[in-house]
Structure formats: C-alpha cells, structure tokens
Amino acid sequence: MPLDTAPLIIAFVFGLLVIPLLLKLASVFGLYTLVREREAQVYTLFGKVIGTLDEPGLRFPLVDFGYRALLLPFFGKRHVVSTKLRQRYLRDQMVNSEEGTPMGVGIWYEMRVSDPVAYLFNNADPEGSLQANVASATISTLSNLEMDKLLEDRHQLSRKVRATVSPLSEKWGYQLGSVYIRKVAFTDRDMVDNITDKVVKRLVQVTSAMKQDGENRVGLIKSQTAFKVSEKMAEAAATRPDVVGEALNTIASQDPQVLDAVLEVMENEQLIESGAEFDVLPNHVQLLVSLNSSGSNPGNAEPQPQASSVWEQSRKAQFQIDDGTFS
Numbered sequence: 031m032p033l034d035t036a037p038l039i040i041a042f043v044f045g046l047l048v049i050p051l052l053l054k055l056a057s058v059f060g061l062y063t064l065v066r067e068r069e070a071q072v073y074t075l076f077g078k079v080i081g082t083l084d085e086p087g088l089r090f091p092l093v094d095f096g097y098r099a100l101l102l103p104f105f106g107k108r109h110v111v112s113t114k115l116r117q118r119y120l121r122d123q124m125v126n127s128e129e130g131t132p133m134g135v136g137i138w139y140e141m142r143v144s145d146p147v148a149y150l151f152n153n154a155d156p157e158g159s160l161q162a163n164v165a166s167a168t169i170s171t172l173s174n175l176e177m178d179k180l181l182e183d184r185h186q187l188s189r190k191v192r193a194t195v196s197p198l199s200e201k202w203g204y205q206l207g208s209v210y211i212r213k214v215a216f217t218d219r220d221m222v223d224n225i226t227d228k229v230v231k232r233l234v235q236v237t238s239a240m241k242q243d244g245e246n247r248v249g250l251i252k253s254q255t256a257f258k259v260s261e262k263m264a265e266a267a268a269t270r271p272d273v274v275g276e277a278l279n280t281i282a283s284q285d286p287q288v289l290d291a292v293l294e295v296m297e298n299e300q301l302i303e304s305g306a307e308f309d310v311l312p313n314h315v316q317l318l319v320s321l322n323s324s325g326s327n328p329g330n331a332e333p334q335p336q337a338s339s340v341w342e343q344s345r346k347a348q349f350q351i352d353d354g355t356f357s
Contacts (some may be wrong), residue, residue: 060091060102068114070146075106079147084113111146115207120165124217125172127180134215135180137168137191140207141199149203156202160195164209167194172211184211 056062063083065071070084073091075098083089091099102108118141122134141160143149153159171190172180179187192209199206216222282289 058103060099060108062088062090063108065089068112070111070113070143072109072111072146072150073102073106074109075101079151080106082146084146109146109150111143111149113143113146115140115142117141118161118164119212120161120168122215122217123165123168125169125180126174127177128174129177131177131221132217133177133180134213134217135168135172135211136213136215137164137188137209138212139164139192139195139209141204142207143203144200144205145203147203148201153202156204159202160199160204160206163195163198164191167191168211170194180214184214187211 063071065083065086065088067086069086070082072082073080073095080098081095083091083094091102095102098106117138119136119138121136123137125133125135127133141157149156168191171194172187175187188210191211192206195209196206216225278289278292281292
C-alpha cells in the first residue's frame with residue numbers, strides 16, 4: 031500500500047512546485063497576461079507601440095499581436111497605466127477682482143486617463159502639466175471680474191474653466207471631468223473685518239426696516255378694522271329708531287294701554303337718568319303749593335297763597351305709590 035501512494039504524493043508535490051513555475055515562465059515570456067479593472071497595458075516593440083490591451087480579464091498577446099508577442103520579452107516593454115478616476119484640489123489660487131481686491135480661489139477637478147498612449151508619450155509629466163494648466167486657466171478666467179460674480183456665479187465660471195482646459199488635456203491623454211470652484215476667500219484680514227461690519231450694519235438696517243413695515247401694516251389693519259366697526263355701529267344706531275318706532279306702532283295698534291304704560295316707564299327712566307330732584311308723595315294726598323307772584327309787591331304786602339292740586343294731570347313730579355311700587 032505505501033508503494034502505491036508514493037507516486038501520487040510525488041506527483042502532487044511536483045505539481046505544486048512546477049505548475050506555478052511554468053505559469054511564471056509563461057507570464058515572463060508574454061504568453062498570457064492579466065488585465066485588471068480600470069487598467070490598460072501598452073506594449074512597445076523596438077520603441078514603437080504595437081498595441082494596447084484595456085479589456086479586463088485573461089488575455090493572450092499572441093492572439094492580439096501575433097508572432098511579435100514572442101519578441102516582447104526581449105526587445106519590447108509593457109507599460110501598465112491606471113485609468114481610474116482621480117480627483118485634485120488646488121488651494122489658494124491668487125486672483126484680483128475688478129476692484130483690485132486680492133482673493134484666494136480653491137478649485138476642485140476630476141480627471142482620468144482616456145488615451146494611454148498619449149498619456150505615456152505626448153508629455154513627460156502629464157499630471158503636473160494638467161495641474162498647471164487648470165491653475166493658469168482659473169487665474170486667467172477669474173481675474174478682473176466683479177466681486178459679485180466671483181462670489182455668486184461659481185457654476186458658470188467653473189464651466190468656463192473646464193472649457194478652457196479640456197482641449198489641451200485631451201492631447202495629453204487626459205479626460206477632464208467635473209470642475210468646480212469650491213472656495214473664494216479674502217486674503218486681507220482688514221478687508222474681511224470691514225466687510226463683516228458692513229454686513230452687520232446692513233442686517234440691522236434691513237431688520238429695522240422690516241420691523242417698521244410690520245408695525246405700519248399692523249396700524250393700518252387696526253385703523254381699517256376700527257373704521258369698519260364704527261360704520262357697522264353707526265348703521266346699527268341708525269336702524270334703532272326705525273325698529274323701536276315699528277315696535278311702538280305695533281303695540282299701539284294692539285293695546286293702547288300697554289303703549290301708555292311703556293311711554294310712562296320710558297319717561298320715568300329719562301327722568302331718573304337726568305339726575306333732577308323730585309318728591310315722592312303717597313297716594314290720594316293733596317298738596318298745596320304757594321307761588322310767589324312774578325311781579326314786585328309794593329308796600330311789602332303779604333303774598334296771596336294759591337293752592338292747586340298737581341298730582342292729577344301733571345307728569346312733572348307726581349308719582350303714585352301703591353304697595354311699595356311705582357305706577
């Protein structure tokens with residue numbers, strides 16, 4: 031039994047050692063290659079580009095380049111280029127506004143390699159050149175602009191910078207993605223303090239104007255409401271005599287005695303509200319009133335008394351009391 035398993039063990043160990051070695055040798059001699067995601071491989075032979083592999087997966091140069099693939103390990107070279115999306119942020123790009131104000135601009139942009147061959151051979155430092163190109167385009171586009179545009183029109187200015195940089199970046203094998211001006215700052219501290227003071231004063235002024243406008247509106251609403259209420263009260267006061275007159279006419283047509291009683295009560299109420307002095311006399315009591323003559327009495331003669339019964343027809347100061355009630 032041990033004699034039967036020994037060859038298997040030897041074959042297994044041989045496979046573990048030899049197969050990786052064979053695969054490594056095949057890779058060194060360019061028989062196969064592995065292309066990763068977001069990656070491109072550029073092959074050159076005798077200083078000339080013979081092809082590019084950018085499809086991810088297991089690739090065989092013999093199939094793509096023919097017999098020339100056999101010469102690549104000896105007379106050629108393979109260049110691996112990453113095509114991933116990359117981002118850069120340039121800080122404090124100095125520009126001057128139209129008013130001569132020095133300002134620092136921060137710009138953010140995306141880029142990726144679109145042409146690996148141009149990326150490798152058209153520029154010795156394509157990434158540095160692209161960065162310098164973005165900085166110079168930002169300065170040239172934003173310089174001598176009004177401060178309001180620098181602070182407000184960032185989207186439009188970002189599109190202008192991208193349109194300026196894109197044609198040249200494509201020659202270097204780069205594709206420029208989004209470009210955005212993220213920060214516009216003042217570099218002079220005294221100017222920042224002055225602007226802050228102006229903004230605070232402007233906010234106070236606007237707040238005071240809004241408060242005064244609110245008070246004016248409230249006063250206008252109150253005056254309009256009071257005017258409408260006075261109109262309605264005047265209309266109600268004007269209609270009261272008509273209503274009372276109609277009610278008294280209805281009472282007079284139905285029961286005149288009730289009308290007399292109502293009029294007498296109303297007369298008594300008016301007399302009480304007037305605050306006049308009056309005397310209350312018991313029922314069935316006769317009163318003698320002495321009246322002095324309006325003319326002079328020569329010889330100091332005694333005035334003649336006159337008597338009159340005033341409780342029967344007069345309504346000036348006569349009341350009848352019956353069981354403690356007025357009637």
